[in-house]
Structure formats: structure tokens, C-alpha cells
Amino acid sequence: MSLDQALRPGEPAIQTRDLSKRYGAQVAVDRLNLSVAEGEVFGFLGPNGAGKTTTLLMLLGLTEPTSGTARVAGLDPRRQPIRVKRQVGYLQENMGFYRDLDARQMLAFIAELNDMPSPEAGERAEAALQAVGLAGEAGKKIGAYSRGMRQRLGLAEILLKQPRIAFLDEPTIGLDPDGTARMLEVIERLAREQGMTVLLCSHLLEQVERVCTRIGIMIGGRLVAEGTLAELRAAKFGLAGEELSLEQIYLRYFRESST
Amino acid sequence: MSALRAITRKEVSDHFSSSRFLILFSLIAMVSILMVYMAGLKISQDLEGEVKPTFVFLMLFTSSGIGFPLVQFVAFFGPLVGLILGFDSINREWNEGTLSKLLAQPIYRDAVINGKFLAGVLVIGVTLTAIVLAITGLGLVTLGVVPGAEELYRIFFYLLVSLVYVCFWLGVAILFSILFRSITTSALASLASWIFFSFLIPLAASAGASAAPPLSGESQTGYIMRVSELERTLSLVSPMRMYLESMAVIVDPLRRTASALVAVGRNEDISLSRFAGPLSLDQSLLMVFPQIVFLVAILVLCFGVSYIVFQRREIRSI
Numbered sequence: 208m209s210l211d212q213a214l215r216p217g218e219p220a221i222q223t224r225d226l227s228k229r230y231g232a233q234v235a236v237d238r239l240n241l242s243v244a245e246g247e248v249f250g251f252l253g254p255n256g257a258g259k260t261t262t263l264l265m266l267l268g269l270t271e272p273t274s275g276t277a278r279v280a281g282l283d284p285r286r287q288p289i290r291v292k293r294q295v296g297y298l299q300e301n302m303g304f305y306r307d308l309d310a311r312q313m314l315a316f317i318a319e320l321n322d323m324p325s326p327e328a329g330e331r332a333e334a335a336l337q338a339v340g341l342a343g344e345a346g347k348k349i350g351a352y353s354r355g356m357r358q359r360l361g362l363a364e365i366l367l368k369q370p371r372i373a374f375l376d377e378p379t380i381g382l383d384p385d386g387t388a389r390m391l392e393v394i395e396r397l398a399r400e401q402g403m404t405v406l407l408c409s410h411l412l413e414q415v416e417r418v419c420t421r422i423g424i425m426i427g428g429r430l431v432a433e434g435t436l437a438e439l440r441a442a443k444f445g446l447a448g449e450e451l452s453l454e455q456i457y458l459r460y461f462r463e464s465s466t
Numbered sequence: 467m468s469a470l471r472a473i474t475r476k477e478v479s480d481h482f483s484s485s486r487f488l489i490l491f492s493l494i495a496m497v498s499i500l501m502v503y504m505a506g507l508k509i510s511q512d513l514e515g516e517v518k519p520t521f522v523f524l525m526l527f528t529s530s531g532i533g534f535p536l537v538q539f540v541a542f543f544g545p546l547v548g549l550i551l552g553f554d555s556i557n558r559e560w561n562e563g564t565l566s567k568l569l570a571q572p573i574y575r576d577a578v579i580n581g582k583f584l585a586g587v588l589v590i591g592v593t594l595t596a597i598v599l600a601i602t603g604l605g606l607v608t609l610g611v612v613p614g615a616e617e618l619y620r621i622f623f624y625l626l627v628s629l630v631y632v633c634f635w636l637g638v639a640i641l642f643s644i645l646f647r648s649i650t651t652s653a654l655a656s657l658a659s660w661i662f663f664s665f666l667i668p669l670a671a672s673a674g675a676s677a678a679p680p681l682s683g684e685s686q687t688g689y690i691m692r693v694s695e696l697e698r699t700l701s702l703v704s705p706m707r708m709y710l711e712s713m714a715v716i717v718d719p720l721r722r723t724a725s726a727l728v729a730v731g732r733n734e735d736i737s738l739s740r741f742a743g744p745l746s747l748d749q750s751l752l753m754v755f756p757q758i759v760f761l762v763a764i765l766v767l768c769f770g771v772s773y774i775v776f777q778r779r780e781i782r783s784i
Contacts, residue, residue, distance in 0.1 A: 269569055270780070292572040299570070303563025307480065319472035320571040
């Protein structure tokens with residue numbers, strides 16, 4: 208697939224300026240300034256309802272921001288949502304599938320929606336199913352899949368699409384330890400080998416610590432901390448000056464914000 | 467364009483493989499074929515000794531073999547096909563989380579609703595055509611009469627207007643599936659609107675009209691005429707009435723008015739036709755042009771409203 212080259216060299220793959228979203232009186236995202244360089248795996252942390260998913264939807268052009276701007280792959284998702292969505296793969300939290308299709312039919316449908324020529328799409332779909340370990344069950348209807356299998360199929364959709372940027376919203380939820388390890392491996396490989404930019408939302412801090420190059424913590428719609436793990440550690444010390452784990456740092460921020 | 471094609475194709479194959487559609491289709495096919503068979507027998511009986519009957523073939527659609535004619539059957543139960551195909555089209559995707567997945571792909575949002583509507587139209591078209599072709603074939607066997615060119619044209623228009631009528635109900639169902647998040651609610655709302663327009667309005671119209679008191683000095687006939695006129699006016703709100711009126715004229719060339727005050731039997735009808743020749747097709751169409759325009763207009767309106775509501779929905783609630 209020909210890639211849209213709207214991104215200038217050196218420009219961040221994802222950039223937001225004072226991006227805000229209000230639903231009535233409730234502020235979901237409050238003046239978010241985020242910058243993710245190309246090829247980075249950015250961990251996006253935060254409690255439930257912190258505004259992570261809303262941010263992703265705004266970055267995809269699926270929701271109109273109340274104010275502020277965003278640029279994804281050098282494009283404005285508000286003005287050019289189709290071009291943005293061509294380059295972004297989105298793995299939703301609680302994603303839906305058509306239960307009456309099997310995995311191959313689902314991937315073929317996604318390929319068709321992305322305007323992929325069918326022989327190429329068929330090959331890519333097989334490779335994607337192979338990579339997530341679903342090739343053996345690809346003929347089964349999705350309605351009969353377990354939660355973990357669906358999650359893996361979701362990742363297969365992203366592999367099929369081979370986007371430049373991937374938004375992964377809780378990708379490891381419901382996976383068994385082997386599935387989780389495999390999922391993280393695939394994510395790391397995508398970033399390393401294909402230079403894919405990944406925005407990873409997760410609650411599982413150990414995983415974030417393992418795969419992410421940079422981390423942002425979002426609480427109550429605001430980005431309260433951002434940086435590499437070392438930078439975050441430098442900002443928050445333990446009582447005795449010892450190095451904190453990401454979990455401890457996260458909990459510190461969380462408790463500070465709730466008091 | 468390719469997104470629209472992909473969605474339409476998927477929806478059509480979903481419809482055709484769903485057991486819901488198969489049950490409905492076999493039911494309607496069975497009933498209509500049975501009705502036409504009975505009508506065919508009755509027509510042969512009625513026409514016994516008739517020297518030169520005209521437009522025999524079209525009588526298949528208007529003659530009441532058992533209870534009521536086919537045209538009326540479609541008027542009553544055709545809407546169910548549209549409603550059943552559409553009542554969960556959007557809200558099922560909401561509830562299962564597939565809508566946001568669909569919209570995260572590089573497609574325009576209207577491809578989703580256009581594709582769903584188009585798929586419904588195709589399925590309804592195939593269904594109606596199949597049933598009409600089956601009826602035509604059966605008619606050839608039971609009547610032993612070959613339809614003339616004009617009869618075929620009329621059957622074609624019958625098909626076309628029926629398609630518009632059933633698609634209007636599809637539009638209603640899709641609108642409800644956008645407005646209501648719960649599938650049960652949209653199903654009930656669809657059924658309620660069907661019952662309201664198809665059963666309650668005709669009942670209320672006749673009850674309301676017959677409640678009108680006779681004016682002083684009015685003749686008996688004048689009163690009956692006025693009540694019938696009033697009833698017709700009141701029931702014009704119902705799309706079913708519009709459909710029935712246009713069908714009556716399109717399928718029956720001997721008719722020269724959209725509303726019949728007195729129901730005329732087949733034999734009287736034929737003897738009347740000795741004095742009054744049948745209308746030509748364009749004259750028949752001209753007579754029911756307002757009704758047809760009305761049906762097309764409510765179809766467009768219904769789809770337009772669904773389209774706007776769907777385009778403006780906040781995605782977060784999806």
C-alpha cells in the first residue's frame with residue numbers, strides 16, 4: 208500500500224496542543240500536550256475514566272475536540288480523518304467482532320474496507336494469523352472464540368493493515384500469560400523492525416515498563432507526568448531516596464491527585 | 467466507493483444467511499402462492515361462460531380467493547419484511563462494539579448507513595421479484611392464460627411501487643435502530659408504528675367518519691358519499707392506504723377512480739367494462755401519480771432523517 212507522506216522528517220508522529228474535550232460540565236480531557244516521536248512505544252497510563260480513550264478517539268478524528276489541535280502522521284484528524292485512519296491501526300478496548308464471520312472473513316472484510324487488493328490481502332492475512340497464533344482456528348466463527356482469541360484477532364487486524372501508527376487500548380486484557388508475552392513480543396517487534404509508532408494504554412504497569420520507551424501518566428483528564436522511566440524516577444524519589452518502580456511512581460501521582 | 471460495496475455485500479450476505487430472513491421469506495412465499503392458487507381457481511370459475519374476458523392475468527393480484535387479494539396481503543405484511551430487515555441494523559453494531567471498529571477504518575461514516583440501506587433494498591427487491599415471478603408462473607399453470615405486454619408492464623410497476631412501499635418501512639426501522647440503543651425497544655417501536663398506521667388509522671378513520679351526523683336536508687346518498695369521502699380523507703395519513711389506492715388502479719385497468727365507493731364483483735366489473743373500455747397504462751399511472759409521489763417522498767424523508775441523525779451522533783456514545 209502506498210503510504211501517505213504528509214509527515215515531515217523530524218516532526219513528531221503524534222502531537223497535540225491544548226487538546227480538550229468537554230461533555231457538558233464534565234471535562235474528559237484537559238489541555239493535553241502530548242508529543243510522540245516516530246518509532247517510539249509510548250505508554251499511556253491512567254486510572255479508568257482518565258480520558259485516555261477519549262484522547263485516542265480525538266486523535267482518530269472519531270470525536271470532535273472541544274478546543275485545541277492535534278496532528279497525527281502530519282495530518283489534522285479533524286480535517287482529514289480518512290487519511291489519518293489509513294495510517295493508524297486502532298485496537299479498541301472491548302472491541303466488537305461480527306460473530307457470524309470466521310477470522311479469515313473478518314480480515315478479508317477489514318482488508319476490503321482499507322482498499323487492499325485481494326491477493327495481497329490474503330497473503331498478509333495468513334501471515335498475521337500465523338503471527339498471533341490463530342492460524343489453526345481461523346476457520347471457526349468468531350462467536351465461538353474466547354476473549355483472548357478475540358484480542359489476538361484484533362492484533363491480527365493491525366498486522367494486516369500494517370499502519371505507521373498503532374493505538375492499542377488495553378491490548379493484553381483477558382490474555383493468558385503466554386498470550387500476553389506473545390502480544391508484547393509482537394508489539395516490540397513491530398516498533399523495532401518496522402519503525403511503527405505505538406501508543407499503548409494499559410493498567411498493567413510491569414508490561415508498560417518492559418516495552419515502552421516513554422511513559423505518560425494521565426489523571427482526571429490531565430497529563431501529570433511524562434518522560435522515560437528514568438526521568439519519572441528522577442522526579443519522584445522514595446522516602447529513603449531509593450529507586451521506585453513504575454507502579455510506585457504511578458500510585459504516588461494517583462494519590463497526590465486525589466487528595 | 468469500495469467501502470460502500472464491501473459493507474453492502476457483507477450486509478446482503480448476512481441477511482440471506484440469517485434464519486430470521488429465511489423464516490419470513492418462506493412464510494410470505496407460501497402464503498402468497500397459496501393465495502394466488504386459490505384466486506386462480508376462483509377466477510376460472512367466475513369466468514366460466516365469459517366470452518372474451520380482458521386482463522385475466524392481473525386478476526391474480528386483485529381477486530380474493532381466500533379472504534383478501536394479494537395486493538392487500540402485501541399492503542399488510544410487506545411492511546413486516548422491511549421492519550424485520552432493519553430494526554436492529556445500527557443498534558446491534560453499537561451494542562456489540564463493531565460500529566466503532568468499522569468507523570476506525572478509513573471509510574466515510576455515511577458508507578455505513580448507505581450500505582445498510584442499500585443492502586436492505588436489494589434483499590427486498592430480490593424477495594418481491596421472486597414472489598411475483600413465482601406467482602406469474604403459477605398463474606400460467608392455473609389459468610392457462612399468457613399475460614399480454616401491457617399486463618407485464620403493470621406487474622412491473624406493481625413491483626416497483628411495492629418496493630418503494632416496503633423500503634419506506636425499512637427506512638422507518640433503520641431510523642428506530644439509530645434512535646434507540648436497545649434492540650428490543652426499536653423492535654417494539656417498529657411494530658407499534660406498523661400497527662398504528664396499518665390497523666389503527668383505518669379503524670379510527672371509519673369510526674370518526676361514521677360519527678359525523680347527517681346534515682339537514684341531505685339526501686341518503688349524499689350522506690353516504692360524504693361519510694365515505696371523510697373516511698378516505700382521514701385515512702390518507704396511512705402509507706398503507708396510499709399504497710392500496712395506487713395498487714388498485716395500477717393492477718386493475720378497469721378502474722377509473724382511486725377510491726371505490728361500492729365494491730364491485732368481478733362479473734359486474736367485466737360487464738361494466740363492455741361500456742367502459744380499460745384505461746391505458748399511462749392514464750392509470752397519471753391517476754395515482756400523487757399517491758406514488760407521496761410514497762417516494764416519505765421514503766426519502768425517512769432515509770434523510772436517519773442519515774442526518776446518524777451523521778451527527780457523538781461517537782463516544784457509540
